[in-house]
Amino acid sequence: MLLSQLSVSRGAALKKIFLSNTVIFTLLLVVAGCFKPAVKEVRVAKWKNNARAAYTIIHDDLCDTVCRGIYEYADTIAYNRGLPIAAGAIVEKCVCEGDYMWEHLRTMAAHGHEIVSHTWDHGASVDLGWQPESWSVDTDVVMSKAILEQNVPGIEVTYFIFSYDAYNDQRLKELKEKGYLGSRSGKKMYDDDRGVNTDFTDFDPFHNCYFDAYMSKAEQDEIDALPEDERYTTSIYNDDNDDVEIQHVDSAIATGGWSIQEMHSVADTGPWGWGHISVAKYRALLDYVKEKVDAGVLWMAGPTAVIKYIMIKNQCGEPAVTNNILSFSSADAVDPKYATPISVVITTTGNPAAITGQQNRTTLQARKIGKNSFILDVNPTSGDIALTLHK
Numbered sequence: 001m002l003l004s005q006l007s008v009s010r011g012a013a014l015k016k017i018f019l020s021n022t023v024i025f026t027l028l029l030v031v032a033g034c035f036k037p038a039v040k041e042v043r044v045a046k047w048k049n050n051a052r053a054a055y056t057i058i059h060d061d062l063c064d065t066v067c068r069g070i071y072e073y074a075d076t077i078a079y080n081r082g083l084p085i086a087a088g089a090i091v092e093k094c095v096c097e098g099d100y101m102w103e104h105l106r107t108m109a110a111h112g113h114e115i116v117s118h119t120w121d122h123g124a125s126v127d128l129g130w131q132p133e134s135w136s137v138d139t140d141v142v143m144s145k146a147i148l149e150q151n152v153p154g155i156e157v158t159y160f161i162f163s164y165d166a167y168n169d170q171r172l173k174e175l176k177e178k179g180y181l182g183s184r185s186g187k188k189m190y191d192d193d194r195g196v197n198t199d200f201t202d203f204d205p206f207h208n209c210y211f212d213a214y215m216s217k218a219e220q221d222e223i224d225a226l227p228e229d230e231r232y233t234t235s236i237y238n239d240d241n242d243d244v245e246i247q248h249v250d251s252a253i254a255t256g257g258w259s260i261q262e263m264h265s266v267a268d269t270g271p272w273g274w275g276h277i278s279v280a281k282y283r284a285l286l287d288y289v290k291e292k293v294d295a296g297v298l299w300m301a302g303p304t305a306v307i308k309y310i311m312i313k314n315q316c317g318e319p320a321v322t323n324n325i326l327s328f329s330s331a332d333a334v335d336p337k338y339a340t341p342i343s344v345v346i347t348t349t350g351n352p353a354a355i356t357g358q359q360n361r362t363t364l365q366a367r368k369i370g371k372n373s374f375i376l377d378v379n380p381t382s383g384d385i386a387l388t389l390h391k
Contacts, residue, residue: 181338
């Protein structure tokens with residue numbers, strides 16, 4: 001009798017323990033469910049990779065024999081650091097140089113550098129007084145673009161540099177009508193500005209691509225006063241006490257803007273080209289830029305990439321996540337010519353290990369940039385994105 005009672009008592013105790021553990025386990029599951037990772041907030045980053053600022057170097061006068069340092073030095077120096085630059089070709093000179101020059105341009109394009117048009121023969125698009133108007137839409141705008149694209153397979157020429165940075169509204173209208181996405185056209189910015197664009201609310205890529213003339217106004221006036229044969233051997237970049245090229249970068253980061261820096265050749269010996277920079281100073285500049293890019297504070301890209309980012313960001317509307325579906329409020333209003341991936345910053349609860357997105361049949365992988373923080377590059381014009389948060 002005592003043995004039987006003992007067995008019943010033990011069974012009851014075990015059942016009680018089992019039920020108790022079941023309740024605890026269930027509660028743990030409920031609690032765990034409460035802390036399941038979830039999207040808390042989404043926003044479009046001002047610049048790609050959530051960088052603080054954007055930075056572009058454009059080398060003018062590509063294919064001119066006095067600017068051979070662009071392909072002899074600038075190309076490789078930038079490529080070795082994983083930094084894309086842009087170069088404006090005087091197309092007639094490329095044609096005259098033939099296969100030798102086209103191979104250099106193909107190499108630059110393969111290295112990720114943007115080839116842009118710098119007119120057919122460097123004629124002035126408007127009458128400058130000291131330089132008469134020499135302009136043809138068919139030649140300077142249409143043919144220059146077509147010949148570059150024919151001889152450098154795979155590129156699309158969408159950006160334009162005016163000779164002497166001189167233009168008017170009619171010239172900008174002609175560029176837009178012929179398929180360009182923007183041009184270096186806006187006021188020259190000097191001294192403290194150092195060529196930094198900061199207002200992108202109503203950005204117009206044909207009127208607001210401000211830039212610095214690679215020197216302060218006082219410095220430019222000083223060089224302009226020199227005899228003509230001395231102007232080409234004098235460059236503000238090579239003043240040992242001057243750091244104008246670094247000021248472009250620092251000003252962009254300080255203001256959160258876009259710096260367009262105009263350069264010409266990279267050279268240590270003549271022929272110099274206008275506004276050249278020494279090989280050593282160019283390496284030092286791009287080392288500095290790479291440091292900022294690697295630190296996540298700067299995005300360096302060609303002008304077309306930056307223009308597309310600004311324009312699609314302005315047009316796609318606000319991002320939102322509902323039931324783990326990421327969408328944009330006005331994605332349908334985006335002009336297709338600006339379609340490009342933009343960086344979306346995703347803030348979460350629960351600190352997921354990873355986030356992936358499924359857009360149509362493409363899997364997108366977010367980059368974790370901190371606890372509860374990720375960046376996902378998405379093209380708003382390609383449809384909504386189904387997000388998965390992985391524990």
